Amino acid sequence: MPRRGDPARRLSFTLLCLAFVMSLFAGRLVQIQGFDAQVYAKEAAQKRLQTNIIPATRGEITDAAGIPMAMSVERRTVFVDPALITAAQRGEVIARLSETLGVPANEVAAKVDAKPSRYQVVKRDVAPGTARQLMAYKLIGVNTELGYERVYPGGALASNLIGFAGADGKGLEGLEYAKDKVLAGRPGEQRMEYSRQGQQIPMSAAQRKEPVPGRDLRLTLNRDIQWKAQEALNRQVAKSRASSGSIVVMDPRTGHIVAMADAPTYDPNRPEISTAEQRRNGAVTRSFEPGSTNKVITTAAALEAGAVRPDTSFTVPYSLHRYGSLFHDSHGHPTRRMTVGGILATSSNTGTLQIAEKLGKDKLSAALHRFGFGTRPGTELPGETAGLLKNPKEWWGTQLYTISFGQGVSVNALQMASVYATIANKGVRVQPSIVAGTADAEGHFSPAPAPKRTKAISPRTAEQVSRMLEGATSVDGTAPKAKIDGYRVAGKTGTAQRINPACGCYRGGGYTASFVGYAPADDPELVVLVALHDPKRGSYYGGDVAAPVFSDVMSFGLKTLKVPPTGKKSPKIKLYP
Numbered sequence: 001m002p003r004r005g006d007p008a009r010r011l012s013f014t015l016l017c018l019a020f021v022m023s024l025f026a027g028r029l030v031q032i033q034g035f036d037a038q039v040y041a042k043e044a045a046q047k048r049l050q051t052n053i054i055p056a057t058r059g060e061i062t063d064a065a066g067i068p069m070a071m072s073v074e075r076r077t078v079f080v081d082p083a084l085i086t087a088a089q090r091g092e093v094i095a096r097l098s099e100t101l102g103v104p105a106n107e108v109a110a111k112v113d114a115k116p117s118r119y120q121v122v123k124r125d126v127a128p129g130t131a132r133q134l135m136a137y138k139l140i141g142v143n144t145e146l147g148y149e150r151v152y153p154g155g156a157l158a159s160n161l162i163g164f165a166g167a168d169g170k171g172l173e174g175l176e177y178a179k180d181k182v183l184a185g186r187p188g189e190q191r192m193e194y195s196r197q198g199q200q201i202p203m204s205a206a207q208r209k210e211p212v213p214g215r216d217l218r219l220t221l222n223r224d225i226q227w228k229a230q231e232a233l234n235r236q237v238a239k240s241r242a243s244s245g246s247i248v249v250m251d252p253r254t255g256h257i258v259a260m261a262d263a264p265t266y267d268p269n270r271p272e273i274s275t276a277e278q279r280r281n282g283a284v285t286r287s288f289e290p291g292s293t294n295k296v297i298t299t300a301a302a303l304e305a306g307a308v309r310p311d312t313s314f315t316v317p318y319s320l321h322r323y324g325s326l327f328h329d330s331h332g333h334p335t336r337r338m339t340v341g342g343i344l345a346t347s348s349n350t351g352t353l354q355i356a357e358k359l360g361k362d363k364l365s366a367a368l369h370r371f372g373f374g375t376r377p378g379t380e381l382p383g384e385t386a387g388l389l390k391n392p393k394e395w396w397g398t399q400l401y402t403i404s405f406g407q408g409v410s411v412n413a414l415q416m417a418s419v420y421a422t423i424a425n426k427g428v429r430v431q432p433s434i435v436a437g438t439a440d441a442e443g444h445f446s447p448a449p450a451p452k453r454t455k456a457i458s459p460r461t462a463e464q465v466s467r468m469l470e471g472a473t474s475v476d477g478t479a480p481k482a483k484i485d486g487y488r489v490a491g492k493t494g495t496a497q498r499i500n501p502a503c504g505c506y507r508g509g510g511y512t513a514s515f516v517g518y519a520p521a522d523d524p525e526l527v528v529l530v531a532l533h534d535p536k537r538g539s540y541y542g543g544d545v546a547a548p549v550f551s552d553v554m555s556f557g558l559k560t561l562k563v564p565p566t567g568k569k570s571p572k573i574k575l576y577p
Contacts, residue, residue: 055147056185057441058169059214061162061176063223064256064436070162070176070268072148072169076131078122082114084141093139097122100134112141124167125149150176152268158226160281161260161381161434164268173271173279175217175434178380182438185214215438218445220256225249228556229261233530236549237263240535243510246283246413247549249557250527252421252518255430255451257379258526258557260414285383287410288512288533291496292347292478292542294406296465297419298356299344301367304461307358310468313337313577316351323397327353330495330541342575345471347478347493349405356404364404365392370429370456371419373411377432378452387411406496417529420491420516423469424524427462429454466490470521471573482515482547484555486565490524491517491550493542498534510534515546519554520566528554 061070078101085093094112098105101123111120124147126134131144150165163174171180188211229247237245242263249259262282266274280286302308317335319328329349343351356364368374374389388410395403402408414432422429430453437447457465469490473482478493493515500509516529530546530553539545 054188054190054209054211055169056187056211057148057213058150058165058185059183059216059438061183061217061219063219063221063226065223066218067223069154069158069219069221069223070150070152070165072150074128075125075147075149076128076144077124077147078126078131078134078142078144080111080120080122081118081141081143082112082120083116083118085112086140089140093142096134096137096139097142100130101126154223154227155267155269156265157223157230158221158260159265159268160262160279160283161221162268163279163382164271174281174382175219178382179217179435183214183217186212188212213441215440217438218436219434220251220254220258220436221260221434222249222258222557222560224560225553225557226259226261228560229259229553230263230265232549232552233261233263234265236530236532236545239537240513240532240545241537242513242532242535242545244277244282244286244534245530245532246286247531247553248283248413248417248527248529249553250417250421250432252424252524252527253430255418255421255432256436257414257432257434259553260434281381281383283413284377284379284381285385285412286533287385287387287412288498288531289407289409289496290411290416291406291494291512291514292349293416293419293492293494293514293516294409295344295347295352295404296423296469296492297367297371297373298352298359298364298404299340299468300423300457300461300465301364302340302355302359303464304367304457305359305363307363308340308355310341310464311339311574311577313339314343314351314354316343316348316354318350320350320353322353322401325398327398327401337577339574339577341468341471341573344465344468344492345474345477345573345575347472352405353401356400359404361392361395361400364400365389365395367456368403368409370454371422372415372429373409377412377414377418379414379432379434381434385412387415406494413529413531416514416516416531417527420518420529421527422456423462423465424490424518424527425462426459427455427457429456466521467571467573469517470570471575473517474570474573476575479515479517479543479547481543482517482550484519484551484558487519487555487558487563488521488566488568488570489517489519489551489554490521491515491547493547494531495540495542510536511540513540513542513545515542515550517550517554519558520563521570522566522568525561525563526554526557528557 058072060068094108097108114120163176165171165176171177188209190208233247245263247261260283264278266278316338376384376386431451433451435448439445473489496512497506498509514531518524518527530549
């Protein structure tokens with residue numbers, strides 16, 4: 001048998017080993033509690049600390065009277081931390097969440113059992129009262145986050161203009177997108193200490209940076225007139241089976257957009273069920289050939305240049321040949337002598353092209369630019385189109401004639417409304433605007449910068465053209481259906497062929513029917529433009545399909561603004577020499 005060692009020596013060796021191990025522990029303890037104490041304390045604190053983002057309240061979008069059209073309401077996001085929920089607590093947590101939030105128990109269970117995970121959203125956009133009820137149960141591993149839901153009290157009212165914001169609060173379309181930096185504000189943050197069970201540690205240090213609310217955006221819209229414009233447009237688009245339509249209502253003196261409606265439209269509270277076409281703000285994004293509404297610029301330019309006078313007469317046949325092309329009026333008639341006023345009132349193409357010949361392409365092009373053609377309206381609305389206006393050096397053959405009566409050039413609805421607002425404003429073009437200003441959280445209002453004003457024609461020319469435009473709504477004009485009892489009305493019809501994208505030609509492209517005018521003609525308060533694209537049922541002429549909508553919206557607008565009746569008759573317009 002092997003001989004055992006000396007017991008005393010074995011004991012001494014064991015004690016020596018123990019002393020060595022203890023010295024290692026002691027040294028480590030000294031290092032941790034002495035030299036590295038602050039480092040480890042800091043690391044431990046950081047593990048308990050959590051930075052929570054405090055969302056900023058998004059600013060409201062209101063009408064001119066301050067009534068909200070887009071607003072944010074407080075909501076809570078309920079979430080669970082699966083790592084903190086024990087097997088013993090699992091059943092109660094699932095039952096409470098399912099019952100309180102109305103979420104199926106199997107869906108809640110999937111969130112609670114998610115591994116590995118520390119954050120599972122059970123439900124978003126929970127009402128504050130419901131969230132408080134849930135938190136009163138003091139369930140470990142269940143918590144809520146503050147958030148806001150964007151709501152649109154008017155539903156589809158002005159939705160194509162206002163747009164909508166996404167679930168993350170960022171603007172995605174319309175003014176919500178264009179003015180996102182103004183509306184969004186700046187989020188804050190809060191640093192809190194939490195226990196291992198996910199509960200806030202009482203009396204722990206907390207650091208908080210307050211969020212900065214977004215600014216409210218006050219628009220120039222009149223909510224009541226906006227509603228009427230949308231209702232009248234929806235009805236006529238359905239009746240005429242038009243593919244789309246737009247209405248623009250403006251104050252000619254300020255350039256303010258009082259209403260801007262589009263069809264088709266959508267509910268921004270449920271944008272996910274809409275199409276891109278339904279969300280489109282066609283009043284500024286859809287360009288079209290203006291047709292006869294453009295004759296007002298040709299006439300105004302010729303008067304301004306001294307090429308004609310209101311009573312200058314022309315021999316006006318039903319059809320004329322120019323550069324190998326045949327031009328004709330929309331309705332057959334015998335050859336007759338007509339004044340400039342008569343040509344405009346009856347919307348004669350053959351008469352208008354003769355006026356254009358006296359004016360020339362350079363002066364006509366310059367006038368179109370002065371009225372805002374070829375440039376974006378400047379409202380900052382997403383997708384604004386400048387339309388199409390070629391350099392006069394590129395005009396060939398018959399383009400002087402076609403452009404003079406509104407073909408071969410394109411605009412959007414707002415641009416065309418601005419043309420008539422310029423005439424109504426004595427020849428001064430005021431840049432269209434939709435934003436009246438902004439307001440901070442305390443309600444301090446900051447008006448938007450004054451819009452740009454430019455002279456397009458003289459007051460005398462504007463007055464002469466205005467009188468001629470009253471002739472268009474007379475029994476001898478093209479739009480007697482635009483008349484409004486008690487008020488003098490000035491305006492013009494438009495019936496333009498549409499380009500068929502399949503062939504790049506007019507064949508099979510349909511028509512755009514429009515009417516644009518203002519009232520009272522002797523002291524204009526409102527300009528209204530109605531454009532219906534590709535009407536397929538009944539007449540496609542602007543005087544038949546668009547003029548009645550103009551009359552409906554304009555009469556409502558005048559009554560809403562309490563504009564008294566004109567009180568005097570329109571002057572007689574000399575149509576024939």
